Amino acid sequence: MIRTQAVSRAYGDTLVVDNVTLDIPACGVTSIIGPNGAGKSTLLSMVSRLLDMSAGSVTVDGLDVTSTPSDVLARRLSILRQDNHISARITVRDLIGFGRYPHSKGRLTVEDRSHIDKAIDYLDLGALSDRFLDELSGGQRQRAFVAMVLAQDTDYVLLDEPLNNLDMKHAMGMMKLMRQAASELGKTVVLVLHDINFASWYSDYIVAMKGGKVAAQGPAPEMIRPDVLSEIYEMDIKVHEIGGQLISVYYG
Amino acid sequence: MPERSTSPGLSPRQVLIILAALAAVSITAFMVIGAKGSWGFVLPFRGTKVWGIAMVGGAIAVATVLFQTITANRILTPGIMGYDALFRLVRTVQIFFLGGLSYATFNAQLQFALETVLMVGLSTLLFRWLFNRAARDLYLLVLVGIVFGVLFRSLAGLMQRLINPNDYAVLQDVMFAGFNTIDKSLLMVSTLAILGTGVWVWRLLPALDVLNLGRDNAINLGVAYRSVVSQVLIIIAILVSVSTALVGPVTFFGLLVSNLAYMLIRSHKHALILPAAVLLAIIALIGGQVILERVFGFDSALAIIIELVGGVVFIAMLLKGNRK
Structure with a gap:
């Protein structure tokens, strides 16, 4: 907790x-x-x-x-913030490997490598794993960083x-991945x-x-x-139940 | 300069081997080309010079790469933070209070040791204070460093105007050294200091790689950020003291070799980048010296040419960064 x-x-x-x-x-x-x-x-x-x-x-x-x-x-505990500007040239796989640093201090073991491979799979980065970060789009980079945090394997x-x-x-x-985790x-x-x-x-x-x-x-x-959300955001928010899930509508 | 190595086909290891070979060629050429008279004299004489140049080049290269890693910025150098300005101030203050004669007759090694300790002490104090104040903003730190640099330069300038002409002559002599006038009595002490920091850097290598990811990610991955950055700042202080004591301040040289190293190595690993930068520094200084002195017959213009090239690279990088 x-x-x-x-x-x-x-x-x-x-x-x-x-x-x-x-x-x-x-x-x-x-x-x-x-x-x-x-x-x-x-x-x-x-x-x-x-x-x-x-x-x-x-x-x-x-x-x-x-x-x-x-x-x-x-x-x-692991944390990923919004802006991750990196000036060094790092490949996606190397970045994800950094997630194992707390466990192995830079010398990757067999177990570390399996964590890295799993994280690459989870975030669908297989095709990008040898690309450099500065060659990726913002969304791809974001997924690479999340994969690093997953490889860190913290509670x-x-x-x-x-x-x-x-x-x-x-x-x-x-979100599905987080739910599953x-x-x-x-x-x-x-x-x-x-x-x-x-x-x-x-x-x-x-x-x-x-x-x-x-x-x-x-x-x-x-x-x-509606009452809770409208109060927090100071705007009119309606909530509908669609397929058993609560969906907020606040457009217009 | 080996531009051809930028082709993606070469692995970092191959680049390192090529650089090492080029460095060896430069050193050999420097030792044997144009040698007249007894080898027993020429080799030790030139050897000391090579040794000194290699030490200084290596120190500047490592200090610059480390500084660029902790600031996550590839156009900054320790010179910008006022490190060498502080060193000059320390020297000026000594002559101001001791007088030129006692300064000149003071034991050189002892004096050098004192200066280095003073440099490390002062810069650590300064950065500790700044880190506690500015907590997380390294850019603020750099900005304050620039302002302090100006302050140190102005203070030194003021004192230089106040001292008598004889003392000023001594001061000028120790301030504007070049690669040709390396103080040999300091070489042994400097070598020990540089090797010591080398071992220190070696132990920090994994943490340095993580610092590439920026402060937040480094802390997330369990690097004791404040401690590692303080250690790196101390290492930089030692390296800059040593190189400034031996040859005087150089501004853009470090920028040149560090960026060439990044370009050629194409990796984030300091275990590869640092040796490459050191080798490039040796090639640039010793190879350049050979070409200038032996081939074109110039004297002591190397530092100026390197600063010119470095300055142009600096401006090119600024413009390139602007376009992005």
């Missing part, structure tokens, strides 16, 4: 994340939704020790993220807007998502943030309701 205890982050006088106390349940897919500037990515960065907290503490399976050695955490997988740049087919494939491998997947229909369809638990605070949280069906 990921537990945040009164976590805050201030830039100057502005509180971007304001006193957030939150339990993210283990095993399952949790989506964090909310309008721009709600503090979703900032919270995720603090949970994954990429950003120092101004106040509060975060534990992952009881390990305090600020005091636990980085390489110990790297075998338990907790945190992804900041993983569907960015992906077409419908690959976006759906990505949670249900079959018992992983805890935490996603920051902008598309509430993806959140509705694939997640077990939804946390909605607004203005740096947690505005609402609960199992997905309880969150995808």
Whole structure:
């Protein structure tokens, strides 16, 4: 379980994340939704020790993220942020191989290679595995980075807007993969998502943030309701049930 | 320069072998071409020179590649962060307070050791402070480095105007060294310092490769980011001190060899890029020296030519980056 205890982050006088106390349940897919500037990515960065907290503490399976050695955490929790600019020339396979660094510190074993091959298969990167990253499209690169995180094989997988740049087919494939990782491998997947229909369809638990605070949280069906969503996004959102799934409509 | 190796057919290992061969040819040519008189004199005399040039070239090449890795930027060099400006300031301050005579008669090795320790100390202090302040923004760090560089240069300039002409002459002598006037008494100490940092870099190699992925991904993969970057900054301080003490500041040379190395090696692995950059540095400096001195009969113009070529490459890279 990921537990945040009164976590805050201030830039100057502005509180971007304001006193957030939150339990993210283990095993399952949790989506964090909310309008721009709600503090979703900032919270995720603090949970994954990429950003120092101004106040509060975060534990992952009881390990305090600020005091636990980085390489110990790297075998338990992985994080992928949105912008991954790389100036070095790296092939897709080598990039995914870096996911094994926490386990083997750069010397790949047979087991590492099987993890890498599996990650390449999962993300449908077989044909691209020997290409250099700077020769790929934004969506292909995004999938390569997700494959790296999968090869890291951690119990907790945190992804900041993983569907960015992906077409419908690959976006759906990505979410199915996360769903499968949670249900079959018992992983805890935490996603920051902008598309509430993806959140509705694939997640077990939804946390909605607004203005740096947690505005609402609960199992997905309880969150995808017109009153809850309209309140969070400050716009008129209707919810329809289509084929047993809750779908939000907010166009026009 | 071996442009032909850019063809995709050559593996990094083959490129390294070709570069090593070219470096060996350069060194041999430098040692034997135009030698008159007894070999017993010529070989040790030229050997010391080759040794010094190789050390300096290697130090600059490694310092630049490391700096470019931690900043994830291929047009930055340690010179931009004011490393060599700091070194010059340290020298100026010494002459300012000690006077030219006692400076010139001071034990060279001891002085060099003191300067290096001072450099490492000051730059570590500076970067620790900056890292705690600017926490995550390396660009801010570089920007502050540039500003400090200007500050160091101005402070040194001020002191240089205040000292008496005799001291200034001593200062000028130690400031504007070239590849032809390598201080031989420092060669042994420098070699030890460079070999020491070499072992240090060797141990950091896997972590350096991960740093290629950027700060966030490196932390995600369990690299102790702050510690590794601090160590790299210390290594750079040592290497720059050594090379500046031996030949004086060079601005664009590192840029030239590091980018050639990336181009030829086409890999992210520092275990391949660093040797390639060192070999390229040796080829450029020693091979260039042979061609200039022995073939064209020029003296000591190599540093200027390399800086010119490096400067042009720098501008070309800026323009290319702009177009993207």
